Each structure stands twice: as structure tokens, then as C-alpha cells.
Amino acid sequence: MRRLPDGLIVLSGGLEVTRNYDVSFVFRQDSDFLYLTGVEDPGFHLLIDPKRKNSTLFLPRIDDHHRVWEGHVPGPAEAKRLYGVQRVLYDDALPGEIKKARRGHRRAYVNSPVQKKLKKSFQGLPLLSSVLDDAIEELRAVKTPGEISLMAEANRISNRAHGIVMRKTRAGMREYEVQTLFEAECLRSGNRHLAYPSIVAAGNNAAVLHYRHNDAKLKKTDLLLIDAGVEVKGYASDITRTFPVGKKFSQRQKDIYSIVLETQKACIEAARPGLNSATWQVLSMRLIADGLRDLKLMRGSVDTLVETGAVRLFYPHGIGHLLGLDVHDGVGGKSRKKPNPTKVPVRFAADLEAGMAITSEPGIYFIDALLNAPRLRKKHRDHIDFNRAERYLGMGGIRIEDDVIVRPSGPPRNLTTVAKEIPDIEALRRNA
Numbered sequence: 001m002r003r004l005p006d007g008l009i010v011l012s013g014g015l016e017v018t019r020n021y022d023v024s025f026v027f028r029q030d031s032d033f034l035y036l037t038g039v040e041d042p043g044f045h046l047l048i049d050p051k052r053k054n055s056t057l058f059l060p061r062i063d064d065h066h067r068v069w070e071g072h073v074p075g076p077a078e079a080k081r082l083y084g085v086q087r088v089l090y091d092d093a094l095p096g097e098i099k100k101a102r103r104g105h106r107r108a109y110v111n112s113p114v115q116k117k118l119k120k121s122f123q124g125l126p127l128l129s130s131v132l133d134d135a136i137e138e139l140r141a142v143k144t145p146g147e148i149s150l151m152a153e154a155n156r157i158s159n160r161a162h163g164i165v166m167r168k169t170r171a172g173m174r175e176y177e178v179q180t181l182f183e184a185e186c187l188r189s190g191n192r193h194l195a196y197p198s199i200v201a202a203g204n205n206a207a208v209l210h211y212r213h214n215d216a217k218l219k220k221t222d223l224l225l226i227d228a229g230v231e232v233k234g235y236a237s238d239i240t241r242t243f244p245v246g247k248k249f250s251q252r253q254k255d256i257y258s259i260v261l262e263t264q265k266a267c268i269e270a271a272r273p274g275l276n277s278a279t280w281q282v283l284s285m286r287l288i289a290d291g292l293r294d295l296k297l298m299r300g301s302v303d304t305l306v307e308t309g310a311v312r313l314f315y316p317h318g319i320g321h322l323l324g325l326d327v328h329d330g331v332g333g334k335s336r337k338k339p340n341p342t343k344v345p346v347r348f349a350a351d352l353e354a355g356m357a358i359t360s361e362p363g364i365y366f367i368d369a370l371l372n373a374p375r376l377r378k379k380h381r382d383h384i385d386f387n388r389a390e391r392y393l394g395m396g397g398i399r400i401e402d403d404v405i406v407r408p409s410g411p412p413r414n415l416t417t418v419a420k421e422i423p424d425i426e427a428l429r430r431n432a
């Protein structure tokens, strides 16, 4: 209401989507709608009237047929208690309520389902949707204490599940069996959704950034990368660990792992209010370039390795992202956009703020499609020892990812506690 005081605000929540014939996908609420209402069921709408300072939730009218098949659905009185909204009505009242509420408003802020399906009710009133989307994105970027406690709960469950995976994974298993270890622990917590499809990638599969097959057999000499997290009341956790399928890391695996780990810890330490996201990205690229130079995989000044993009052949993604009701939680709204103070292009340059939830997730990968591309070999021949790099092909990739909350001062609060130091991981792997 404070951000958009001059218009009527109307949003529709998500609807069920058909999976096949008469079966729907498991329903997951639209994140903006969930943010504003807490409603996890389909078919709801929300009307906010800043002029009259009230908001109304509209629920789908349920008939007896529905009750027979689906069971109990809250009525208006119960919904009012559950969702803490001033007024609750059935959705057949929505067009009439819009007509009443639009009096005195010169515009309406609506989300795209309203724009598509309820346009007629607003006749003559300009409908703005990107302004509304941006205003909510801006609000969602900084978390309230309540949101942070839900994110901490999601991390507690995912921490436990990652711990089980790290203890119980054995050579000879398939990647999907490891996935089952993780996801069973999440379901056991009473939460039905994962924040995103789990990535379980053994050996060279970890060089595929969004690997989803999860069906290869684990070999004793492989590293296993698992990127997985549960969702609690819509709030995501997003955690990655990489560990040996055998008892111990090989020396070569240790060398690469240590660079990623030191980079990840330094980037967490640096995540403080006022740090520009592009500066943060450059910091991670510099540390990785420096480590790869020590291993003689790269040569030249760190500045050159970063500015020419040579380091991107080993580290082709960002250091992190905002986290919240979406695993990639928008960028914080247009008003947060700042000039990029670096020479490295980033999607969005903005300053970190206290209360933001972010991931820190550097990685090093040996990707055949990059290391064996003739154009890239030619372009970066002065800065990458491709012959040496080829010897690492097959290792796949290493990524370490924690979820942290930026604090007003000092280093952030780290919600992720899964083992990541080499001795701690090897202790969990001693029976492997």
C-alpha cells in the first residue's frame, strides 16, 4: 500500500496445471502471491485497496462434489484466521468488488493472470503489471525475521539430508539412489516440495552445470557433486557439496577442491552491506584464477585472466544469487540497479544489504565443450595451459554452495552447516 498508494492492486494466485489427462501436477503457489498471502492452495485472488486501507482475499467456492473428492477446504471464517486478512469472500464476488473498489483510483496494478482473465472488470482503467512485479521484487529482496526463520528451518533439514548423503553414499550406487537418500529425509520432515530438481552428478557428469539425468553408476575414484535443497512454506534452501565416492580425495582432487573452498569462504567473509555484486563476482574470479595459476593451469596476471574471460572456461557461472521464495529470487528490483564498477559484465549490479539471503557458490569445472573448442583454445592460448588442463578432463567439476544472510555489519550469518573442510568430509567417508 505504501509503495503503490495511487492504484487498486489485484493479484490472482496460481491455478492447477494438467500433467496428463485428468491428473494435475503437484500444485506450487505463485511466489509473489505466496509472499503477500501465505496461501498455498490454488484458485485464490487478492485485492488491496490503498485508498480505503483494506485488503480482501477471495477463495474458490467449493461445492459438495469437490468436498467428496478433495476433503476439507477452509471457508471464509477459517481463511480469515489462517491468513490474517481483513476480509474474505468467495471468488464469485470478485468482479463486483473490483467495480466498487475502483472508484477513486486512476489506475490498477495487476499481475499477469488478472490482466489475462479479469480485464473486463477494469474497463477504462489503465492496467500496470511490470510496476507491480517490480515493487514486490523490491520487497522480497530483504527478508523479515519471520522469513529468515523459515529459511533457517529449510537449511536445518537440508543440512541433515546432505549429512546423510555424505555418510551413506557408496561406490556402485546409481546417482538416483543418492538422490533418494536426500529426498527421503526432506519428505520425512513433512515438507512436500524440493526447492528445485536435485542435481546428483558423479565424475564427469558434474561438468554439466544443470545435469538432471541422475542415473549413472558411482565409481570409487569419482567425486560426487550434489546440489539439492528442500523448501519450507515456499522458502528455498540451495546447497551444494562435492565429496569423494571413495574414502579420500586424490591429491589432484584436493588441489582443485581447496581452491574452490578457499574462494567460497573468502566470498562469504566479504558478503557485507555495500558490496557491489559485480565486485563480489570479480573477487571470486580473481581467487579462482590465482589458484589455477598456482597449479600452472593458467598463466599471466590475475587481472588479465579475469578481464579476458580466460578464467570463465573453468568457472562459467556467477558467485551467487538472491534466495527466497524462488531459488533464484529475482535481482531486487530496478531501483537497486547500480553502475557496474568492474570491467566484467554481470547480469545485474546491485549493493548487498542487511537482510538479503544469498548463496555463495564458486566452482571449477573441466568442460570438454570449452577446453576443446578451437576458437577458445586460440583466444586463450597465452593464458591457459590446455595440455595440462586436458589431463583434468573426467574429474568433472567441484562446486561448494552455502546460504547466508547478510548482517548490518561483520560477516554474514551462515545457515549451512554441512561438512566442507577436507578432514571433516573424509571423517564422514571413513566407512565408504
Ligand SMILES: [Mn+2]
Binding pocket: 238, 321, 359, 361, 401
Ligand atoms: Mn544456487
